Amino acid sequence: MFLIEDLKNSPMMAMRDGYGEGVVEAGKRNGMVVVLVADLTESTRTDLFKTEFPERFFEMGISEQNMMGVAAGMAYSGKVPFVNSYACFNPGRNWEQMRLSVCLSGNNVKVIGGHAGFGNGTDGGNQQMFEDIALTRVLPHLTVVVPADYEQAKKMALAMADFFGPVYMRMTKPKRPTVTTVGTPLTIGRAQVLRSGKDVSVFACGVMVYEALVAAEEVASEIDVEVINVHTIKPLDKETIIASARKTKKVVTAEEHSIIGGLGGAIAELLAEEYPVRVKRVGMRDKFGETGEPDELLVKYGMTKEAIIGKIKELV
Amino acid sequence: MLPVSMDDLAEKANLLRAEVVKMLVNAGTGHSAGPLGSADFWTMLYFGGLINYKVDDPWWEERDRVVLSAGHYCPILYAVLAEAGFFPKSLLATLRQLGSKLQGHPVARSLPGIETSSGPLGQGISQAVGMALAAKMDSKKWRVVCFMGDGEQDEGQVWEAYLCAAKYHLSNLTIVVDRNNIQIDGHTEEVMPLDSLSEKLAAFNLNVIEVDGHNLEEIAAALTRAKVIFEKPTAIILRTIPGKDVDFMENEPAWHGKAPGVGEAVEALSELRKIRTLGGRISND
Numbered sequence: 001m002f003l004i005e006d007l008k009n010s011p012m013m014a015m016r017d018g019y020g021e022g023v024v025e026a027g028k029r030n031g032m033v034v035v036l037v038a039d040l041t042e043s044t045r046t047d048l049f050k051t052e053f054p055e056r057f058f059e060m061g062i063s064e065q066n067m068m069g070v071a072a073g074m075a076y077s078g079k080v081p082f083v084n085s086y087a088c089f090n091p092g093r094n095w096e097q098m099r100l101s102v103c104l105s106g107n108n109v110k111v112i113g114g115h116a117g118f119g120n121g122t123d124g125g126n127q128q129m130f131e132d133i134a135l136t137r138v139l140p141h142l143t144v145v146v147p148a149d150y151e152q153a154k155k156m157a158l159a160m161a162d163f164f165g166p167v168y169m170r171m172t173k174p175k176r177p178t179v180t181t182v183g184t185p186l187t188i189g190r191a192q193v194l195r196s197g198k199d200v201s202v203f204a205c206g207v208m209v210y211e212a213l214v215a216a217e218e219v220a221s222e223i224d225v226e227v228i229n230v231h232t233i234k235p236l237d238k239e240t241i242i243a244s245a246r247k248t249k250k251v252v253t254a255e256e257h258s259i260i261g262g263l264g265g266a267i268a269e270l271l272a273e274e275y276p277v278r279v280k281r282v283g284m285r286d287k288f289g290e291t292g293e294p295d296e297l298l299v300k301y302g303m304t305k306e307a308i309i310g311k312i313k314e315l316v
Numbered sequence: 317m318l319p320v321s322m323d324d325l326a327e328k329a330n331l332l333r334a335e336v337v338k339m340l341v342n343a344g345t346g347h348s349a350g351p352l353g354s355a356d357f358w359t360m361l362y363f364g365g366l367i368n369y370k371v372d373d374p375w376w377e378e379r380d381r382v383v384l385s386a387g388h389y390c391p392i393l394y395a396v397l398a399e400a401g402f403f404p405k406s407l408l409a410t411l412r413q414l415g416s417k418l419q420g421h422p423v424a425r426s427l428p429g430i431e432t433s434s435g436p437l438g439q440g441i442s443q444a445v446g447m448a449l450a451a452k453m454d455s456k457k458w459r460v461v462c463f464m465g466d467g468e469q470d471e472g473q474v475w476e477a478y479l480c481a482a483k484y485h486l487s488n489l490t491i492v493v494d495r496n497n498i499q500i501d502g503h504t505e506e507v508m509p510l511d512s513l514s515e516k517l518a519a520f521n522l523n524v525i526e527v528d529g530h531n532l533e534e535i536a537a538a539l540t541r542a543k544v545i546f547e548k549p550t551a552i553i554l555r556t557i558p559g560k561d562v563d564f565m566e567n568e569p570a571w572h573g574k575a576p577g578v579g580e581a582v583e584a585l586s587e588l589r590k591i592r593t594l595g596g597r598i599s600n601d
Binding site for chain 1: 381423424431432433434435436438439440441442443444445446447448449450451453454472473476477479480483
């Protein structure tokens with residue numbers, strides 16, 4: 001009920017569409033919500049908000065550093081700013097502004113990094129962001145979230161607007177199979193066990209949640225895989241993660257991000273301290289991307305269900 | 317009509333300079349030149365009736381926002397806020413000490429009157445723009461004054477912020493640039509030439525006013541003028557002498573980022589006292 005039943009035929013939808021619709025809804029519910037964008041209105045799907053609330057929409061031009069600071073300034077007056085661009089610029093270009101003007105100052109700003117991972121496929125390695133979770137995860141006061149699909153991105157927009165404090169949310173660009181449904185609950189900070197299993201735990205985020213679920217289905221006859229959607233990278237849901245690791249004693253992480261500093265890094269750090277078990281990480285292996293279609297790139301750089309199955313089999 | 321005479325204000329600025337010297341020698345580190353050079357401006361801003369604030373209700377919604385973008389000037393801001401009564405003067409001696417609310421660079425709302433966090437340059441102006449935008453959205457009458465250094469103008473973010481301030485016609489924003497011509501590595505025109513600053517700011521569609529940053533009447537006139545320019549933000553270029561009134565510090569880039577030692581502080585305080593008592597009134601000529 002909380003999961004698409006026929007995963008192999010699940011509808012293809014884009015997270016950014018869900019976000020764009022969600023932020024409009026957040027704007028309807030809360031008059032303090034404002035949207036800032038750095039010359040990527042249509043790409044970030046904030047055009048929907050612009051149409052609905054032109055007086056609360058701010059086109060900041062190609063100035064991500066200023067955009068972050070302006071958002072902080074507005075937050076001081078109680079506004080709830082959503083700051084939008086591609087992840088490579090936001091927080092790639094304006095990380096220091098996020099650090100001081102937003103996080104150190106405790107400002108209620110929502111930073112949205114679009115087109116993360118291979119989202120920008122054919123644009124090339126320059127704009128493919130595999131470092132943003134690592135960059136944001138180290139910032140005190142900041143919450144870091146990665147929705148798994150269209151529905152979750154939509155709910156996350158509303159959840160962020162209701163949540164007091166700075167949040168970074170990353171999304172990918174292309175349409176991807178959905179895994180959650182309209183009825184799937186979402187609470188920031190609470191990981192979701194989407195499939196129970198006893199042999200191996202797969203902790204995934206973003207588009208890799210779907211890959212993990214399909215991987216688990218495909219090996220189900222021989223290996224009982226547990227799949228957990230860790231949509232909140234920080235603060236980590238330690239309880240759920242440790243409980244699963246305690247049960248299976250074998251862990252695979254999967255993300256469309258560098259294996260350094262991202263979800264895999266976070267889980268490995270947690271388990272090393274609290275419940276040491278073997279951990280295998282699926283993700284970008286300390287490399288930059290290149291031009292290509294996102295699907296081709298995911299295969300070439302090893303972020304697929306096959307890669308997850310490979311790691312699962314290494315452990316059992 | 318101002319509530320106090322210009323002579324009183326000049327004397328207050330002199331006393332605040334002495335306070336800055338004491339804070340810095342006590343802390344052992346910190347920036348001397350800018351805080352001393354801008355003491356006249358800060359005195360005029362807070363005690364010349366030019367901004368609205370309530371010391372007993374520091375976060376009063378209708379207050380004018382004073383954003384210190386150049387965070388290293390904080391000794392003079394702390395001294396002025398304490399003098400105004402936002403917090404006890406006894407706290408000034410704790411500057412830069414472990415556990416002190418007087419952080420080495422300001423942290424937002426760590427003390428009454430401290431609006432933003434600063435230190436990394438160029439960030440205050442964007443936040444000031446955001447505040448001014450929010451005020452306009454909500455039809456608020458309060459204004460924003462953002463204080464910056466001239467070396468700070470090297471930061472690209474600053475010019476992004478000016479573009480944005482002009483775009484949104486933020487006439488409720490007054491930008492103040494302390495043009496003292498020094499930064500850590502030397503004179504600004506050698507480190508990264510800035511002139512003509514006034515032409516650059518005007519080209520960014522700001523209303524530019526240049527003043528003698530040690531002439532209280534000129535400072536007051538410029539801040540007042542800014543309130544009646546309704547088309548665009550105003551940028552006031554304060555021409556100041558870094559280290560003002562401490563002879564061995566004046567115009568010396570070496571004193572940009574340094575605190576006086578005990579002997580130097582004694583000498584500085586003695587110079588400031590001499591100026592204060594010169595024939596019963598202050599003369600900066």
